[in-house]
Amino acid sequence: MKISIQVNEGPYQHQASDTAYQFAKAAIEKGHEIFRVFFYHDGVNNASRFTLPPQDDRNVINQWAELGIKNADGEPELVVCIAAALRRGMLDESEASKNDINGNNLHPAFRISGLGQLIEAGIKSDRLVVFGD
Amino acid sequence: MATKKFMYLNRRSSFGTIYAIESLEVVLIAAAFEQDVSLAFIDDGVYQIVEGQNADGIGMKNFSKTFHALGDYDINKLYVSAESLEERGLSADDLMPLVYEDEDDDWAEKPSIKVVFNVELSKIMSEQDVCLSF
Numbered sequence: 001m002k003i004s005i006q007v008n009e010g011p012y013q014h015q016a017s018d019t020a021y022q023f024a025k026a027a028i029e030k031g032h033e034i035f036r037v038f039f040y041h042d043g044v045n046n047a048s049r050f051t052l053p054p055q056d057d058r059n060v061i062n063q064w065a066e067l068g069i070k071n072a073d074g075e076p077e078l079v080v081c082i083a084a085a086l087r088r089g090m091l092d093e094s095e096a097s098k099n100d101i102n103g104n105n106l107h108p109a110f111r112i113s114g115l116g117q118l119i120e121a122g123i124k125s126d127r128l129v130v131f132g133d
Numbered sequence: 134m135a136t137k138k139f140m141y142l143n144r145r146s147s148f149g150t151i152y153a154i155e156s157l158e159v160v161l162i163a164a165a166f167e168q169d170v171s172l173a174f175i176d177d178g179v180y181q182i183v184e185g186q187n188a189d190g191i192g193m194k195n196f197s198k199t200f201h202a203l204g205d206y207d208i209n210k211l212y213v214s215a216e217s218l219e220e221r222g223l224s225a226d227d228l229m230p231l232v233y234e235d236e237d238d239d240w241a242e243k244p245s246i247k248v249v250f251n252v253e254l255s256k257i258m259s260e261q262d263v264c265l266s267f
Contacts, residue, residue: 006265008152041155084155115162122263123137123166130266 003027004121005037008132010045011060012053017046020131021063034069036077036121039110043132044085047078049107065109078110079117137262138169143178144266147197148188153181154196156267161199164206171210171261172203173254179217182246184229197229204233209245216251 005024009016024034039046051061069077085106086095092106106112122128141160145152163170174182181197188195203209211231218224225248234240249257258264 008267040159041151083158115159116165118159119139119163119166119168122139122265123135123168128263128265130264132266 001027001032001126002035002124003032004035004125004128006118006121006128006130006132007037007039007043007046008041008130010042011051013042014132016131016133017043017060017064018058020129021060021067023129023131024067024069028067034067034077035125036079036117037064037069038118038121039078039080040084040115040118041132042088044080044088044090047080047085047090047107047110048105050105061107065107068109076109076111080106080110080112081118082112082114085112136167136169138171138260139163139263139265140258140261141170141172142258142264142266143172143174143181144176146177146180147186148191148193152267153178154194156265157196157199159265159267160203160208161206164203164208170208171212171257172208173212173214173258175214175217175251175254177217177221179213179221179223179228182211182213182228182231183223184227200229200231204231204245207233209233209243211246212254212257213246213248214251214254215248218248 005020007017007020011017053059064078071077091104092112093104096104141156143156147153186195186197228246231245232242233245235243
């Protein structure tokens with residue numbers, strides 16, 4: 001089955017991202033395809049490569065990255081909503097330089113794109129599963 | 134692209150959290166994909182379409198007027214939970230008069246809002262391909 005996932009909450013405060021990750025991992029292990037994971041609202045904070053949890057805790061961001069969810073062209077299919085990301089200070093290199101900001105924090109396993117990607121995921125997948133309050 | 138039935142489930146009030154406005158942003162983007170779109174308002178979500186909202190005192194953008202644009206995007210199925218209205222002391226008369234023009238009926242102006250009981254709403258939800266909850 002082709003599955004897409006929407007994550008609406010940030011890491012550590014809320015279990016939604018952990019549960020979504022466990023779901024994605026289990027689905028892949030069962031032979032399903034994860035077409036796309038779309039991060040919206042505070043969910044965009046799951047993409048910060050500056051995240052440094054204590055050593056005895058899980059690294060939610062690296063866990064997502066290690067799933068290696070990509071499309072046929074090798075682009076990441078961990079997609080962060082651009083409007084939600086920019087207003088929360090989540091920037092890739094291109095958005096940082098466009099806005100004259102030094103540094104960027106988007107993990108390379110993720111990419112920034114628009115809400116159309118969420119709708120497209122809903123259309124093209126057999127299931128779209130939403131995680132969050 | 135295939136047409137699917139998309140339902141946007143609004144469960145929170147206009148302000149207090151960002152979910153209401155970001156849900157509306159998704160709905161407006163989704164309109165460009167020509168899918169079969171409907172909205173449901175349940176729990177505190179019914180406050181989103183109450184008439185006469187004023188956000189001046191809290192420094193927020195009053196986005197409630199945007200709901201009036203939905204009819205122009207062929208989004209004209211807005212289901213409101215009768216139970217959620219009643220629990221909050223509201224009735225259909227408290228809601229914005231949202232309308233659309235029916236192209237199959239000589240562009241007659243018709244109401245977009247339909248107040249339904251939860252039992253009917255759950256039936257409509259079960260008929261959807263995609264339910265996005267905000």
